[in-house]
Amino acid sequence: MTFTELLSGLPGLLAARAYLPSLGTTVYRAAHQTETGGLFTLDIAGDAGILSLYDTLDPWEEQALADACGRAGRLAAVYLKRRPVEARHAANVDREYLSPPDPVWGEARPEVTALEEGVPFLIRPGADLSVGLFTDARPARAWVREHATHGEGRVLNTFAYTCGFGLNAALGGAQVVKNVDLSRKVLAWGQANYALSGLHAPDTDFLYGDVFGWLGRLARRGAQFDLVILDPPSFARGPRGTWRSERDYGGLMALASAVTAPGGQVLALLNHAGVTPGAFERMVLAGLDDANGGAGRRARLSDHLSSGEDYPGATHLKAHVWTLE
Known part of the structure; x- marks a missing residue:
């Protein structure tokens, strides 16, 4: 598919997801990589578009694509994200180039x-x-919103980011929800999300610090949760060194099992296209075998969750529900 063909086909592509706002969803993926030859994705949030590029384009091509997305999506603004393969490293040194703060088309929507x-x-x-x-x-x-009252309704949301899982647990009726993240900024963002839904958001429910440290601390306190959510990055550098999900997920699962109540569940997510569902299951089971100082923890795989209809053909995200005995 040529660049010109991509531009001309945008209106029809975006129309395929036009029904989502009528179902109460105004933040979604309007064009996925599987539909654009791997060149770009377009996410829509309200009247703003977020155009992500996965290959290098000439400046005029970037602008033409942003213009086409804005017009086809009837948007007020289009923001650009350049996502090289090693964006996880480059983002720390070239942030404004990778993610310009101002829209490349339309009016600002901060x-x-x-x-x-x-x-x-x-x-x-x-x-x-x-x-x-x-x-x-x-x-x-x-799924979290529907299962938040499992057991006694105690939920631990790790790598919480802006607390989307924790918010849904609270909306679903969970009695206790704790959100853990290494960034105070995103936890404050999460509290703002709680406020949008009119929910009480005390600071004690937003735990700042290293997730691994908090898991150990909670285990020593004897804390137990009926649902533990694990949504780590695929790669990160932190206080404990470099995290690589394909190498370290088992250890994370072992720590999580120590704070999961008998009969409780772990929602384990992995965003890594290079890890197959089978390999992910083996990592989780290896971690459970090592749990409790090598005594192990029995578990069964209860559910697989998909990425949703706006991600056709996507294989990057694995979301598995484990029930622990």
């Missing part, structure tokens, strides 16, 4: 309140490469 199945979220299209919500996890957040 903050947008958009809906996901009726739940409002604060989106910041020009803030960074991550704008406030990962839309591929929409089915997983809906």
Whole structure:
């Protein structure tokens, strides 16, 4: 497919998801890589578009694509994200080039309140490469909302980011929800999301610090949760060194099992196209075998969750529900 053909086909492509706002979802993926030859994706949040490029284009091509997205989507603004293969490293040294703070088309929309199945979220299209919500996890957040009262309704949301999972747990009726993240900024963003839904958001429910440290601390306190959510990055550098999900997920699962009540569940997510579902299951089971100082923890795989209809053909996200004995 040529660049000109991509531009001319945009109106029809975006029309395929036009029904989602009528279902209460105004933040979603309007064009996925599987539909654009791997060149770009377009996310829509309210009246703002977030155009992500996965290959290098000439400046005039970038502008032409942004213009076409804005007009085809009837948007007020289009923001650009350049996503090289090693964006996880480059983002720290070339942030403004990768994620320009101002729109490349239309009028500025620094903050947008958009809906996901009726739940409002604060989106910041020009803030960074991550704008406030990962839309591929929409089915997983809906699952959390539906299962939040499992057991005694105690939920631990790790790597919470802007607390989308925690918010859905609270909306679903969970009695206790704790959100853990290494960034105070995103936890404050999460509290703002709670406020949009009129929920009480005390600071004690937003735990700042290293997730691994908190898991150990909670285990020593004897804390138990009926649902533990694990949604780590695929790669990160932190206080404990370099995290690689394909190498370290088992250890994370072992720590999580120590705070999961008998009969409790772990929602384990992995965003890594290079890890197959089978390999992911083996990593989780290896971690459970090592849990409790090598005594192990028995578990069964209860559910698989998909990325949603706006991610056709996507294989990057694995979302598995494990029930622990």
